[in-house]
Amino acid sequence: MTNSYSISRVASILYPLCILLVAGCSSNPVNQADYALTLPSARIETREAPSPEELAEKTKVVILGTGTPIPDAFRAGSSIAVIHKGQSYLFDVGSGAIRQATIARYKYDIPSLYPTQICCVFLSHLHSDHIMDLSELAHTLWWRRSNGLQAWGPIGVEPIANTLDELISIDANFRINGVQPVTNPDGFRVDAATITPGILLREDDLTIEAFLVDHGDIDPAFGFKITTNDLSLVISGDTAYSEVIAEKARGVDLLFHEVISRQGLEQNSPSFQRYHNSVHTTSDELVRLARIAQPKKLVLYHGLFYGTAESSVLNEIEALYDGEVILANDLDIFTTDSR
Ligand SMILES: [Zn+2]
Numbered sequence: 001m002t003n004s005y006s007i008s009r010v011a012s013i014l015y016p017l018c019i020l021l022v023a024g025c026s027s028n029p030v031n032q033a034d035y036a037l038t039l040p041s042a043r044i045e046t047r048e049a050p051s052p053e054e055l056a057e058k059t060k061v062v063i064l065g066t067g068t069p070i071p072d073a074f075r076a077g078s079s080i081a082v083i084h085k086g087q088s089y090l091f092d093v094g095s096g097a098i099r100q101a102t103i104a105r106y107k108y109d110i111p112s113l114y115p116t117q118i119c120c121v122f123l124s125h126l127h128s129d130h131i132m133d134l135s136e137l138a139h140t141l142w143w144r145r146s147n148g149l150q151a152w153g154p155i156g157v158e159p160i161a162n163t164l165d166e167l168i169s170i171d172a173n174f175r176i177n178g179v180q181p182v183t184n185p186d187g188f189r190v191d192a193a194t195i196t197p198g199i200l201l202r203e204d205d206l207t208i209e210a211f212l213v214d215h216g217d218i219d220p221a222f223g224f225k226i227t228t229n230d231l232s233l234v235i236s237g238d239t240a241y242s243e244v245i246a247e248k249a250r251g252v253d254l255l256f257h258e259v260i261s262r263q264g265l266e267q268n269s270p271s272f273q274r275y276h277n278s279v280h281t282t283s284d285e286l287v288r289l290a291r292i293a294q295p296k297k298l299v300l301y302h303g304l305f306y307g308t309a310e311s312s313v314l315n316e317i318e319a320l321y322d323g324e325v326i327l328a329n330d331l332d333i334f335t336t337d338s339r
């Protein structure tokens with residue numbers, strides 16, 4: 001892993017940012033152990049196509065949000081960005097994810113993570129904690145968006161896209177019919193497609209596949225397998241223990257998997273324990289899955305801790321599993337070099 005973004009590091013960046021905002025400054029250099037970071041303020045970015053440098057880069061994966069429905073000061077809602085040849089493909093877009101995309105754009109110098117440059121989003125299922133920032137993604141600075149957003153999701157995604165059009169219609173009317181310049185009057189529209197299991201996208205050496213997982217009565221729910229010329233990864237979405245994931249993730253470079261801490265589960269009422277058992281994967285179940293799949297790295301995200309120490313879930317897994325396990329934080333980045 002190129003960099004691990006700890007809570008203290010988040011605070012170390014956000015605090016000076018606040019100071020600078022008050023002072024009216026336009027940029028914020030922050031020295032970190034492994035990055036000299038500059039976070040510009042309110043920069044308009046337009047770009048017609050990826051640069052030759054972007055096209056030549058290896059695949060990167062940036063975790064925009066590791067959170068759950070539970071409000072969390074340090075974890076945005078669930079979202080993972082795969083950056084390949086100058087395009088960013090988002091997998092889920094929970095609350096706060098697009099703010100994190102803006103930070104990641106500058107932290108890692110990834111132009112395709114600027115919100116209006118994000119081309120594509122894939123929704124694993126339609127629980128709120130996986131879609132809350134869809135409006136943020138589609139509508140942020142939409143009048144400067146050359147191309148609208150493409151979204152793939154389970155049945156229901158098309159009515160959601162229509163509802164987002166409705167949500168923004170008054171704003172769109174003001175801007176399109178007023179004196180404001182508008183790059184593309186359809187820039188706010190979400191081009192939605194309903195997922196059926198199988199290959200969703202194949203472009204040159206990028207393949208994105210959706211497969212059914214078991215999220216209890218939230219049906220359908222999908223996981224994703226992404227394969228490029230230099231990286232393979234599986235994203236579980238929300239799921240109970242799934243043999244399908246174990247098969248799809250066999251030998252991949254990175255398996256991003258949700259998890260519920262066994263200790264955390266026991267903090268819940270019996271009715272919530274029953275619910276969580278039917279829709280999420282406990283740490284011991286994830287060990288069983290990882291032993292079959294043998295990913296090069298198992299990355300935990302969307303962790304349900306319920307007030308127990310976050311490290312407890314890692315301890316529960318490491319006690320039973322020999323492979324490499326990482327408990328992800330927001331803005332962690334993975335590249336081919338860090339496989
Ligand atoms: Zn969730």
Ligand SMILES: [Zn+2]
Binds near residue numbers: 218
């Ligand atoms: Zn869910």
